[in-house]
Amino acid sequence: MQTIDITLTVNDHQQIIPVKPNDTLLEVVRDYLDLTGSKEGCGEGVCGSCTVILDGHPVRACLTLALEANGSAVTTVEGLADGDTLTLLQQSFIDHGAVQCGFCTPGMLMSAKALLDEDSSPDRQKIRQALSGNICRCTGYAKIVDAVEHAARPEPGCPDCHTKETGGDHD
Amino acid sequence: MTDYTLIGKRMPRMDSRAKVMGKALYTADLKLPGMLVGKILRSPHAHAKIVGIDTSKALALPGVKAVVTGADTEGVKWGVFAYTRDQQFIQTEKVRYIGDEVAGVAAVDEETALAALDFIHVEYEVLPAVFDPMTAMTTDAEPIHAEFPNNINIHVNIDTGSVDENFKKAYYIREDTFTAPEESYFHGEPYAVAARFDYDDCLEIWMPNGGPHMKSKPLSNAFKIPLHKVKVKKITIGGAFGGRSEICPADYICALLAKKTGRPVKIVFTREENTIGTRQGHAMITTHKTGVDKEGRVLARETTCYMDGGAYSSTGPIATSVPFLSMEQAYRMESVRYNGYRIYTNKPIRGMIRVHGRGFACGLDTQLDMIAQHLGIDPVEMRLRNSRQPGEFTSTGSQVWSCAMDETIKKAAAAANWQDKFGKLPPFHGIGIGTNSVQTGFPMGIRGGSQSFVKFNEDGEATVMSGVVDNGQGNENMLVQIAAEELGLLPEDIHLVSADTETTSSDPGSYSQVSTFVGGQAVKNAAANCRQKLFDVAAKILKADPGKLTAKNRMIYVTDDPKKAVSIKKTVRVALLNFTSVNAEGGYWPRVDMKREWVSNPYGQMCEAFSFGTTIIEVKVDPDTGQVTVLNAVACQDVGKALNPLVLEGQFEGSVAMGGQGGMLTEYHDWQEGRCLNPTMLEYKVPLACDMPEITGIIVESVDPRGPYGAKEAGMSIAMSAAQAYAGAVSNAIGVYMDSFPLTPDKIVAAIREKRQAGK
Numbered sequence: 001m002q003t004i005d006i007t008l009t010v011n012d013h014q015q016i017i018p019v020k021p022n023d024t025l026l027e028v029v030r031d032y033l034d035l036t037g038s039k040e041g042c043g044e045g046v047c048g049s050c051t052v053i054l055d056g057h058p059v060r061a062c063l064t065l066a067l068e069a070n071g072s073a074v075t076t077v078e079g080l081a082d083g084d085t086l087t088l089l090q091q092s093f094i095d096h097g098a099v100q101c102g103f104c105t106p107g108m109l110m111s112a113k114a115l116l117d118e119d120s121s122p123d124r125q126k127i128r129q130a131l132s133g134n135i136c137r138c139t140g141y142a143k144i145v146d147a148v149e150h151a152a153r154p155e156p157g158c159p160d161c162h163t164k165e166t167g168g169d170h171d
Numbered sequence: 172m173t174d175y176t177l178i179g180k181r182m183p184r185m186d187s188r189a190k191v192m193g194k195a196l197y198t199a200d201l202k203l204p205g206m207l208v209g210k211i212l213r214s215p216h217a218h219a220k221i222v223g224i225d226t227s228k229a230l231a232l233p234g235v236k237a238v239v240t241g242a243d244t245e246g247v248k249w250g251v252f253a254y255t256r257d258q259q260f261i262q263t264e265k266v267r268y269i270g271d272e273v274a275g276v277a278a279v280d281e282e283t284a285l286a287a288l289d290f291i292h293v294e295y296e297v298l299p300a301v302f303d304p305m306t307a308m309t310t311d312a313e314p315i316h317a318e319f320p321n322n323i324n325i326h327v328n329i330d331t332g333s334v335d336e337n338f339k340k341a342y343y344i345r346e347d348t349f350t351a352p353e354e355s356y357f358h359g360e361p362y363a364v365a366a367r368f369d370y371d372d373c374l375e376i377w378m379p380n381g382g383p384h385m386k387s388k389p390l391s392n393a394f395k396i397p398l399h400k401v402k403v404k405k406i407t408i409g410g411a412f413g414g415r416s417e418i419c420p421a422d423y424i425c426a427l428l429a430k431k432t433g434r435p436v437k438i439v440f441t442r443e444e445n446t447i448g449t450r451q452g453h454a455m456i457t458t459h460k461t462g463v464d465k466e467g468r469v470l471a472r473e474t475t476c477y478m479d480g481g482a483y484s485s486t487g488p489i490a491t492s493v494p495f496l497s498m499e500q501a502y503r504m505e506s507v508r509y510n511g512y513r514i515y516t517n518k519p520i521r522g523m524i525r526v527h528g529r530g531f532a533c534g535l536d537t538q539l540d541m542i543a544q545h546l547g548i549d550p551v552e553m554r555l556r557n558s559r560q561p562g563e564f565t566s567t568g569s570q571v572w573s574c575a576m577d578e579t580i581k582k583a584a585a586a587a588n589w590q591d592k593f594g595k596l597p598p599f600h601g602i603g604i605g606t607n608s609v610q611t612g613f614p615m616g617i618r619g620g621s622q623s624f625v626k627f628n629e630d631g632e633a634t635v636m637s638g639v640v641d642n643g644q645g646n647e648n649m650l651v652q653i654a655a656e657e658l659g660l661l662p663e664d665i666h667l668v669s670a671d672t673e674t675t676s677s678d679p680g681s682y683s684q685v686s687t688f689v690g691g692q693a694v695k696n697a698a699a700n701c702r703q704k705l706f707d708v709a710a711k712i713l714k715a716d717p718g719k720l721t722a723k724n725r726m727i728y729v730t731d732d733p734k735k736a737v738s739i740k741k742t743v744r745v746a747l748l749n750f751t752s753v754n755a756e757g758g759y760w761p762r763v764d765m766k767r768e769w770v771s772n773p774y775g776q777m778c779e780a781f782s783f784g785t786t787i788i789e790v791k792v793d794p795d796t797g798q799v800t801v802l803n804a805v806a807c808q809d810v811g812k813a814l815n816p817l818v819l820e821g822q823f824e825g826s827v828a829m830g831g832q833g834g835m836l837t838e839y840h841d842w843q844e845g846r847c848l849n850p851t852m853l854e855y856k857v858p859l860a861c862d863m864p865e866i867t868g869i870i871v872e873s874v875d876p877r878g879p880y881g882a883k884e885a886g887m888s889i890a891m892s893a894a895q896a897y898a899g900a901v902s903n904a905i906g907v908y909m910d911s912f913p914l915t916p917d918k919i920v921a922a923i924r925e926k927r928q929a930g931k
């Protein structure tokens with residue numbers, strides 16, 4: 001199949017990538033760019049494990065054609081940390097035990113980041129709603145909700161909040 | 172109480188960092204040089220003879236590197252037990268379910284591999300098929316397996332005697348039948364396998380697994396090659412829930428394609444294949460007959476269960492027994508008779524699942540509630556009157572050394588305000604309780620024990636080798652925590668080598684909730700042996716008694732005089748200079764009755780420890796739509812000892828989600844002539860974040876005398892009891908005892924309507 005060059009800024013690096021017309025954004029990041037942090041859990045837009053941030057919005061990379069993303073900026077889970085320094089959100093996931101098998105984690109982090117970018121102190125209900133496009137089979141979501149809630153606002157009574165900063169920068 | 176440095180502490184998992192950075196590699200993420208894409212051709216028929224297969228057109232397709240069929244195999248049949256070897260990895264004579272493996276293809280890319288499947292011509296002679304166990308037992312049609320007349324795969328019979336006499340003594344007897352269809356795991360990660368043969372003709376293979384040593388043996392059998400030539404490699408695993416313990420035909424097919432092409436091959440399942448081509452839970456029809464005295468104490472019970480076993484045996488004898496065992500552990504009964512039948516049908520393979528026997532367990536608890544109501548006894552009190560007590564023997568002869576069942580019931584009831592709520596809630600509000608018990612370790616024969624090896628490196632850090640696998644539940648962190656505690660090191664000083672058959676010794680895997688009890692204990696023993704060697708060296712340096720030293724925080728010091736100390740690093744270096752070994756091994760073999768056998772002798776010590784759990788759920792039901800909203804969830808388990816409460820809570824919460832919220836409200840499979848109608852995530856409803864209630868987890872510690880630091884199984888009793896509590900709560904809310912699970916809105920609305928009509 002013929003390829004078409006698209007321009008994509010992936011985790012702050014602009015690159016030109018030859019793609020086939022039927023390639024999805026998920027295939028591009030996983031197969032062409034070797035960014036395998038984004039997962040394929042269903043391939044049909046249900047599980048959310050492929051969630052990436054496209055021009056500021058969380059999207060399902062398995063349902064997004066690479067061609068649609070031409071000229072856009074994409075953030076994947078690999079683009080969250082600054083070298084070895086994790087974001088508050090990533091650290092919060094670790095500290096609150098929000099990661100079990102970890103397969104849903106990259107997608108969860110991206111959905112949670114998109115939420116926190118838009119509302120820096122969402123309540124639990126809003127967090128639950130924002131994460132309801134991401135299926136986790138291991139955790140029952142409780143610790144994931146804790147992690148997102150406390151990433152933005154460490155809670156004094158929480159045994160798992162180790163973050164000293166209050167509020168702060170979650171990307 | 173012993174003062175531990177790490178044990179019992181809320182320790183964030185050391186494997187989380189790679190996962191939040193997207194660096195953890197799962198099987199589908201692997202890319203090996205020259206790797207091909209593998210695909211499997213599956214049967215479109217539920218039951219058919221394979222008359223002939225023509226692969227020539229597929230092979231002629233450019234980019235296709237190999238096609239394998241049953242003709243390429245050694246014809247070895249797989250089964251967990253010698254008497255259940257009934258499954259070929261690629262079928263040669265006939266297919267037994269829609270999805271059975273018929274051929275495999277390896278090609279340069281996915282499109283070519285998929286196209287090649289269409290070019291394989293298989294000629295079938297369709298046979299009559301059966302889709303439910305009751306028909307399967309009585310049909311005149313050709314049995315699914317010639318060796319099993321009436322399609323009865325397994326019959327487990329347990330009889331403790333005096334059942335009929337005790338029924339005669341009973342004050343009140345009830346007999347009720349409960350049903351539940353199949354459910355699926357829906358792991359985060361769809362199944363995948365990658366394989367290659369190395370320069371030495373060794374098979375290297377990666378896949379999600381519940382125990383690498385459980386995978387290597389059947390592969391060595393299937394290829395007729397020595398065990399050391401099968402290297403099951405470590406890889407991050409996206410969930411198991413009981414569904415990844417045994418060999419999957421795709422493992423073999425992938426390896427066979429790799430052998431034939433001389434190149435690495437990777438097969439990644441679609442979500443649909445993960446549902447159909449791995450395993451599922453069993454559908455069950457269970458009849459409980461229970462006789463009690465005036466106080467509600469169970470005198471006699473007779474349970475008969477028919478399980479839809481699907482096309483092959485899988486873990487058949489275990490699956491047929493476990494629902495009964497969980498109940499005989501949880502509840503005392505003076506006498507009991509159990510007949511469990513696992514029946515072959517032309518449906519996909521079934522195995523163990525997190526809430527194995529939800530209809531069985533929920534039925535038993537529902538019936539207890541019915542009896543309690545008849546006798547005017549509160550359901551909590553009803554359970555306390557029948558609950559297992561420490562020191563007792565189960566009906567089939569397992570001694571229960573540690574048990575805090577009563578404490579879990581009382582604590583859960585207090586936290587849920589049971590007293591103020593039961594019988595006092597507004598219409599269509601309800602509260603329900605479930606109690607259950609889960610095995611910590613089955614008799615697993617030759618692979619029942621675990622061995623570990625610990626070596627010190629010259630920088631004072633340690634490498635720990637263990638066959639234990641982490642499916643996502645936190646086993647790796649558990650091993651690191653134990654090793655660091657025993658060696659007096661920090662968690663970051665431990666390098667773990669695990670879940671790899673080449674470098675680690677035999678281990679039962681995460682099978683039967685045994686990782687901490689057996690695998691953790693093996694690491695504990697190995698590390699303690701290693702520490703002793705270190706102490707012998709340190710004692711000379713410190714001029715002290717090696718029996719009176721303590722290791723903590725990378726230091727060894729004299730227990731009574733902590734100022735006399737030497738670093739572990741220095742001790743190791745001194746040992747190396749003196750040619751003294753500071754490596755050690757250790758193991759653990761569970762003391763179970765090795766003569767106990769699932770079918771031929773189901774009596775004796777089943778496992779060393781049992782966990783006990785209670786869940787209480789409060790719900791509100793919309794009588795017009797049948798929608799259930801969970802208002803409160805309390806989960807309380809006797810875990811022996813909480814090694815890491817942070818991880819434990821996560822197990823409780825996940826268990827409520829899968830066992831209760833999903834298992835009792837939304838999760839089930841729908842069928843049409845053996846075809847699963849809802850194999851994907853779109854149609855099969857697993858709980859979402861917005862569905863889940865806030866959960867109160869309560870940890871009870873009975874400190875098991877044999878478990879490592881007193882620990883036993885963690886979380887499974889919650890998964891089971893949560894299902895029972897959800898069932899009880901919904902029945903309580905609508906005033907109808909439900910007997911068909913899960914409790915979907917259609918069933919709830921129908922039950923309410925029926926009740927209203929009967930009331931008119």
Ligand code: FES
Nearest residue numbers: 043045047048062
């Ligand atoms: S893989 Fe994209 S939503 Fe599941």
Ligand code: FES
Nearest residue numbers: 104136137138359
């Ligand atoms: S942690 Fe396993 S699916 Fe979420």
